[in-house]
Structure formats: structure tokens, C-alpha cells
Amino acid sequence: MESWEPLKVLILGAGKGGTALIDLLARGAGVEVCGVADKNPRAPGLRLARSLNIPTATNVADLMAKDGAHLIVDVTGDATMPSQIAAMHASNVETMSGRAARLLWTLVQEEQELRAQLMQADKLATLGTFAAQIAHDLKNPLYCIREFAQFIEEELDPSRIKEYSREILKADTYLTSIVEGLTAYTRSSCSEPESVRLADLLDQAVKMARFATVSNEVEILREYQPVPSIHADPAELLQVFVNLITNAVQAMKGQGRVTLMIRSEADKILVSIKDTGPGIPATSLSKIFTPFFTTKERGAGTGLGLSIVKTLVNKYGGDIAVESEEGKGSIFMIRFPVPSPVN
Template sequence: MAQPLTTKVAILGAGKGGTALLDLLHQIPGIVIVGITDKNPSAPGLQRARDLNVPVTDEVCDLVANHGVSLILDVTGDPDMERFVLAHKSPGVEVLSGAATRLLWNLIQHQTKLQAELFHAEKLAGLGSFAAGIAHDINNPLQLILGLAEYLAEEQDPAVVREYARDIVQAVHRTSAICRDLTRYARRSLGEESARVDLSVKLDEALKIARYAVEFQDIAVVRHYAPEPIVTGNPDELLHVFVNLISNAVQAMEQGGTLTLHTGVEGRTVIAGVSDTGCGIPQDLIGRIFEPFFTTKPPGKGTGLGLYNVKSIIAKWHGKICVESRVGMGSTFRIEFPPAEPILPENES
């Protein structure tokens, strides 16, 4: 099979538009971003580029005249920059600026909206598989409340009444906690809302949610957590990532096995991993599992959007995901994120 041609791109402008281009283009095979520049050293796209290992430069002329560049994207909105580029670019290099870059920006915004809709649709579809687990976990405390209430109707001893009342309150709290967890998981993510997220805490939260979706019979859970594996991301989106990976891992172990949750910090990289000892993934399918609408599950058991959304969310927060798997031995999904930037006191920001 012929290898795709490589397009080498230079981005001028690291504001909102340049940042969006970085997020989109670095995910596309065959596109190499050779550099980005902005006259504002605090432009958000410059830090984003460093996180993605994209070269950052303040030498606009060198970037424009780079003989390896085949496409220049000028999102500065500066007419003088447009003239400068045309005067200094190498022959044959194509330039997108002005109305063309605004059109590209609109297309990116549209794609982002579609991804958000797919993410939410897949999450709501997945809630259907939670029904049996939810019913079981809510029915138990409800039956307890009903039984205690029946006893209370005839109980005369004030001490026993108080004991039964405490048990009823605890059962109601358990039911409320189940509803609160599921409401938080099901709600539409705000998308751009970011916070410092402890991946170990988020894995444990996802484990609790996943128990409603899949049967954990004969599944041992092992945790290997590093202290404070903190990243920047949307907490709801990262919760969805881990619920999906944990649910898939448990479903791969129909005869039981071991689910291992792992976090770590390796230099400037924060790691999260989900491993199972299940059926594994054939090598000829590993390259396709992150494609939209691709699924190995029987009809009605999966939307084919789960791992596609997982990869999209991870890429959005400047991470990457890879999988190692052997048929009959199990699979490991490993996620790598840049660490969260430290929060400076207000007088230092």
C-alpha cells in the first residue's frame, strides 16, 4: 500500500484559531507541523505546541522561508503579515489566510460540535446497559426501607424505633448516592471546562460507575497508584474515558480474571493504564479499534463510538493512547498526558 504524502505545515498565530488548528492537525496522519509562531510570547497556542512537541519560534522569517514547508496557515488576521508571507515564502508554497482561514476555523468549530454530539449520544446509549445494575443497587435499599417501615408500624419501643429510623436514613443516603453518581456521569459535558484532575481518584470513580454497566463476577481488581498523578482536563470527559476502558476490560473477561488500574509519573509524562487478562484483540484489528463505528461486539451491544470518543477526548487534552494486546492473554490500554501546570499565587501570575 502506498504511503500517504506528507504535508508540512507552518502556523502563524497562536491565539484561539492557531490553538484549534494545532489540536486538529496534530491528530491527522500525513500532516507534520514544522513550527508555530506568535508575536505574543504568552499566546495559548505556544504552550499547547510545547506540550505536543511542536517547534515554537519567534523567527517568523525563518519559519516562512523554511524550504521544507508546503503549506502556511496565517491566522494572525494581520494584513501586513499576509503581505510579508507572500514576499518571503519559498516558491510553490501554498498560503491560507484571511477568508480562507476563517472558513477553516468554521469547519473546525463544526467538527468540534459534531464530536461533542457523538460523545453525548454514545454516552446516553451506554446508559441502557446500566439498567440492570442500577435496578439491583437501588432495589436493595428500597426493600430494606420497606421492611423497616413495616416493622415501625407495630414497634412500640422508642430505642428500636430510633435504630430502625437510622437504618432507613442510611439506606436513603445510599440510594441518593447512586442517583447522584449516575446523574453526574450522564449529564452533558461542558466541553471546554478544565480543571486539575487526579487520575487515581478519577479511576476509582469510574470503577464505581462501571459496576452498574457490567457484571464484575469473578473479577479481581488490583490498583497500582502513584501519588498525585495530576493532569489538566475536563473531569466529566476523563471520567467517561475511564468508564469506557474499564467496562471494555471487564467485558473481555467473561470467565473472570484480573483488572489492573495503574497510574504513574515518568519525567514530564503522567500515565494511566487499564489492563485485563481477557480474550485479547487480534493484531489485524488493533489498528481499527479507534475508528468511528467499528466494533467487535455483537449487534445491539455497542455503538462503535466508545474508543473513538476515548481517543478524541485524550487528544483534546494533549494526550495519547496506545494498546498492547495478545489473543488469549489480555490487553493493556496506556494513556500519556502532560502534567498539569502548577497553580501560581495571584501575585505571581
């Protein structure tokens, strides 16, 4: 069987266009982004490249001096860049710039917009499965607020009025936490990644996943070791964790144990989500990350959830694997690269 060398691409320009290209090409099979250059050291594409352990430079000449690239994509918008490239690169290296690069950027942007729409649709579909439990959780504090408000109308003792007011404030705080959690989850992804703590996002995802079933008898075990923060869009990683924990809770029908683990593993950060559910049939394991494939009943899922999870994990240089045994449960393991230090 003939093996193919990956296409090695050098990206010049790490602004909006370069960032979009890195995002797409870093996920592509058979493509290796071997370097990114931009004269602005704070360019968003340079931060994304470092998080993926892709070599970066603020001097184009420094990056192009390294051998190995098959294709140079210039999205700097600098009219003098083509002549600079021609003077520096070897004759066997192809170049894409000008209108051709703008066309590629346009296609990449359209792909990003479509992917964002699919991800948002999956979020809303997940919220749809939460609807019954959300309504139940809203009903009780609203009832308390109404009852204590009526008590206040009829009460003359100032100390009792203060007591009732405190109960109303407690119910209001609880309602606010529900609304803020839903708002954070449905918020569209931001364009600027930031430093995020994986443990915080896992805990936030647990709060969301409790709406996945009317039964609330799931035990959550946390095994968190100190690990570095990673540079990512928190809304996207929250979607990853909500999806996986929700699947676990629903598979166990609200009864069982979910173990969340974070630890360092060589040059990786491992995040695992393990459940004691019925497990995944062996015939389905190889297909669960395929778009529109689902083991749930008709109407219970879009079939996009795990496909989106894999896409988002890959976006940040990670990989995801699953192990499962019928009757004993499943474990999803995500490995992110340890972020490179930024000078």
C-alpha cells in the same frame, strides 16, 4: 517511498476559534502546530497548547520570529493583523485570515459539534448496557427505605425510631452516590479544561464499570505512583477510562482481575488497564480503533467506543496502544505528555 514533511501551522488567536483549531489540527495526521500566540495570557487556547507542549507567546512578533512555519492562520479578529503579518513573515509563508479563516473556523465548529454528539451517543449506549445492574442496585436500597419507613409508622420506642432513620439515611446516601455517578458520566464535556488527577478519575470509572455485568466478582488491583496532574476536560477522560474498564469487565464476564497502573515514564505519564480476559484475536488488533468496528455481539455495542477513546487521548497529546494474547488477556496503555510548567 517519498516522505512528506508535515505542514507546520502557526495559529494567531487562542480564544474560542483558536482553541477549536488547536484541538482539530493537533489530532491531524501530517499537520504540526508549531506555535500559538495570543495577547491574553489566560486565553484557553494557550493553556491547551501548553498541555500539548506546543510553543506559545503573548507577543505575535516573538512567535513569528521563529523560522519553520508553512502556514499562518489568523483568528484574532484584529483588522490590523494582516498588515502586521505581511510586515513580519517571509514571502514563502502562506497566510489565512479574514473570511477564509472564519470559514475554516465554521467548519471546525461543525466538526466539533458532530464529534460531541457521537461521544454523547456512545455514553448513552454504554448506560444502556448498564441498565439491568443499575435497576438491581436501585431496588435493594429502595426496598430498605420502604421497610424501615413502615417500621417507623408502627414503632413507639424513640431509640428504635432513630435506628430505623439511620438505616434510611444510609440507603439514601447509597442511592445518591449512584445518581451522582451517572450524572457525572453523562454530563456533556465542558469547554474549559482543568487540572485533573488521573487516579481520581480511574477510581470514579471503576464505580461506573461495576454496572457492566450482573456478576460482581472482578478484583481491582491499583498500582498508582505519584504523577503530575494533567490539564484536560475531566468528563472526557472519565469517558476514556469508563470505556476501557467496562470493556475489560465485560470481556471477563464479570469474573477475573483488572490491574490499573499509573506511573511516570521518561517524559510521559503512563496509564495502563490490564485484564485477565480471553484476549483480542490477532486479526482484530489492527482494527479495534476503527470507527464502527466491534468484536461484540450484534446490538451489544456501537463500535464507536475505542475510536472515541483514541480521539480523546490524542486530543491531549497522548497516544494509546494495546497488547493482547488470546487466552491470557489484554492491556491498554495510554501515554500522556508531562505538562509543561506554566509561568
